[in-house]
Amino acid sequence: MNVSEFVWHRLSEWGLHRVYGYPGDGVGGLDVALDKAQDTMSYVQVRHEEMAAFMASAHAKFTGQVGLCYATSGPGAIHLLNGLYDAKMDHVPMVALVGQAARASIGASYQQEVDLKTLFKDVAEYVEQATVPEQIRHLVDRAVRIAHNRRAVTCIILPKDLQEMDYEDPPLKHGTTHTGLGYAGPAQVPDNAQLRAAAEVLNSGRKVAMLVGAGALGATDEVIAVAERLQAGVAKALLGKAALPDDLPFVTGSIGLLGTGPSWDMMKSCDTFLMVGSAFPYSEFLPKPGDARGVQVDIDGTRLSLRYPMEVNLVGDSAATLRALLPLLEQKKKDSWRSDIEDGVRDWWSTLERRAMDSADPLNPQRVFWELSPRLPDNAIITADSGSAANWYARDLKMRRGMKASLSGGLASLGAGTPYALAAKMAYPERTVIACMGDGAMQMNGLNVMITIGKYWREWSNPRLIVLVLNNRDLNQVTWEERIQLGSGKTLSTQSIPDFSYHRYAELIGLKGIFVDDPDHVGAAWDEALAADRPVILEAYTDPNVPPLLPHITLKDAKNFISMIPSEPELGSVLKNSAKELVTSMLPGKD
Structure with a gap:
């Protein structure tokens, strides 16, 4: 050779x-x-x-x-x-x-x-x-x-x-090295003294909150067992969305800027905090230092006590460490802490449904994701891009056991959703893959990757790969960050992007295109896409001014929102949609 x-x-x-x-x-x-x-x-x-x-x-x-x-x-x-x-x-x-x-x-x-x-x-x-x-x-x-x-x-x-050049093995002489094959397993378990120290902290707490991330993706059973033993609620970092199914009543969903109300409430009222396999970056969404005793598990010791000052730090594989810890944990009785979490989760899903059903011009993006969620095939793989699409992916899609999901986490790079989807499909050609994209990401990289999808899709045993594009003609996440974080109205010169017919582009390259701008037709559009005999671009013509509300609105956020009013070029639509969403969130059942 x-x-x-x-x-x-x-x-x-x-x-x-x-x-x-x-x-x-x-x-x-x-x-x-x-x-x-x-x-x-x-x-x-x-x-x-x-x-x-x-x-x-x-x-x-x-x-x-x-x-x-x-x-x-x-x-x-x-x-x-x-x-x-x-x-x-x-x-x-x-x-x-x-x-x-x-x-x-x-x-x-x-x-x-x-x-x-x-x-x-x-x-x-x-x-x-x-x-x-x-x-x-x-x-x-x-x-x-x-x-x-x-x-x-x-x-x-x-x-x-x-x-x-001709390949040659290195000669057996001084100055050369001879390497071999073979992976080393990562299944590290902390020593008994550390495990007992962690158990003491967790057993002494009455209100235990858990946060799991990508490091817990292979530890679903162990996380569930520990949560049931401690009567804890469990929040999920964005990369850990698939670590636990969302049909468990104590799973509060995502956390952070894209997070849920129940995750925020749980973190701010717990007295004990267990973090497993996560480098979640936003400390302001965690308990206030000193309010909760902390235990963290991570395979990488350099990431321990990085976001919260933990009392006990355990270096180890998530599944193996939780299995070793479980016998040391005392069974807690269900009390108002766990009941309140479950009530909050149930109310939150109802709130999300009502938000999704709010009218918009022409289409509420939340409706697109809410209609997809019950239609997700078993073992589906979902990817998402950065931008406002990630908000609805994080909150509105209910993960079931066996599904996979991911996105660009720490880098949060725009344009990763379609290459992620293609890689998922190449690795698991028998599974249905769905990419959730904004139009900014689609214009940046997505159109490019669709050509590659067109090259390879006939090789797959299951041809279903659906690319959802939210066509709102706006770099939407940054627009809302300017409104809420900077107190500035939308800057049209930087934020507006060209309208483009994504569904027709799909047809141009031999794929299937579907267009929807009517809320009553969203479900049928998903049914058509999921029944297609080839990859699909599903273009949803959505309203850019539906706000991706934070899980907790601070006084500073409210002041910034008011400050942006004089400079906001789309003020009427922004105020109308924001009012609808706030009323829907605060007054359940009201229009």
């Missing part, structure tokens, strides 16, 4: 069998070798390298495996960065392969020569450039092992000429 052939062979020996990328002369050797390796390595050709990195990040999130992407030298490598930072900030494992100028030209300001080690040193935990064939085995082995064990991004830089 030459070096490129060995790279793909070795990666497949590690169990990596899908790579997302785009060709180029800087990776010509890898391109040719990849075509020969089709039996062991599935290649997904994207339209832009950023999409390759997003897809590799999503692959890691949905499968638990190491994501893999590659790109050519210079601009191709640079394009990867946003998706690589998505993986870094959400702590998922990914390996990136990038080309480089030929070794003899490095340092001569050659075409497409970029200092890639410097470029990638912040985003990648491990980044090395190969210089001789004898390095390749240990570079691949270390990149995969470090990515897996540290849940990090790693990068291998392969000069163009080296890719075509």
Whole structure:
């Protein structure tokens, strides 16, 4: 084998069998070798390298495996960065392969020569450039092992000429190293003394609140068992949306800027706080320091006591640690704490339904998500983009057991929803995948990814991939942030975006397009999309001035809202929709 052939062979020996990328002369050797390796390595050709990195990040999130992407030298490598930072900030494992100028030209300001080690040193935990064939085995082995064990991004830089050289194992002599295959399991359990200390805190509390994140996605049974033992309510960070089903009466839903009223109320009135597998960033939505005793579980010790001053910090795998902790926990009796949480959750779902049924011009975006929720197929996979669509995804969609869901969390990058959806579909072609997009994200990256979907959909055993686009002609989340956080009216020059016929674009590339602007037709539109024989763009023509209300409105928020009135160009619509939503929230059953 030459070096490129060995790279793909070795990666497949590690169990990596899908790579997302785009060709180029800087990776010509890898391109040719990849075509020969089709039996062991599935290649997904994207339209832009950023999409390759997003897809590799999503692959890691949905499968638990190491994501893999590659790109050519210079601009191709640079394009990867946003998706690589998505993986870094959400702590998922990914390996990136990038080309480089030929070794003899490095340092001569050659075409497409970029200092890639410097470029990638912040985003990648491990980044090395190969210089001789004898390095390749240990570079691949270390990149995969470090990515897996540290849940990090790693990068291998392969000069163009080296890719075509004959591969050689390193000789057995001084100055060489000989690496091997094999993952190390992450199932760490704290020692008994730490577990007993945690149990003492949790047993002494009367009002226990839990917060779970992406680290609890594999610990659903354990989280439920601990919550029942402690009679706790459980809130979910956005990346942990699929960690617990929403039909459990003590699950308060999402937390934070996109969160729910019950999550806010629970966190502000608890006396004990258990945080599992989450790096949720917004401390203002957690208990006030000193008001609650805290216990945290995380596989990464550097993220303990990062958002709240915890009394007991446990380094360990979420499922294994909770299983070890459970026998030490005393069974609490159901009292007013748990009953109040369940009452609050029940009332909240009723409030969301009433909000969704409020009229708008022409369509309330909440109605679109509320109608989808009961129609979600079993084992559906849902992705969401950043923007106001993430609000309705977080609040209005009820997760059931077996579903998966994710989005760009720590980076909150616009444009990740469609590459995430495609990666989910490539990993699980038999499952229905739904991407929830705003029109800003769709114009940024979504139209690009639809072409890739058009290229591959006939290979899937189940052709259903639905891309919902909320067409509101506005960069909506930022518009509302300006109104509420800055006290400024909508700035039309920066916030208004072109109207575009997304459903007709779908038809142009051989997919199905559906358009809806009537609230009474939303359910039928979803039924049509879910019955389609090919991927669908469902375009919902929605009102941009339906407010994504915060779970708790502060005096400062109210003052800012009043301050924006003189400069708001769409004041009548903003005031009307805001009044409807506030009245619906405060006076259940009233129009």
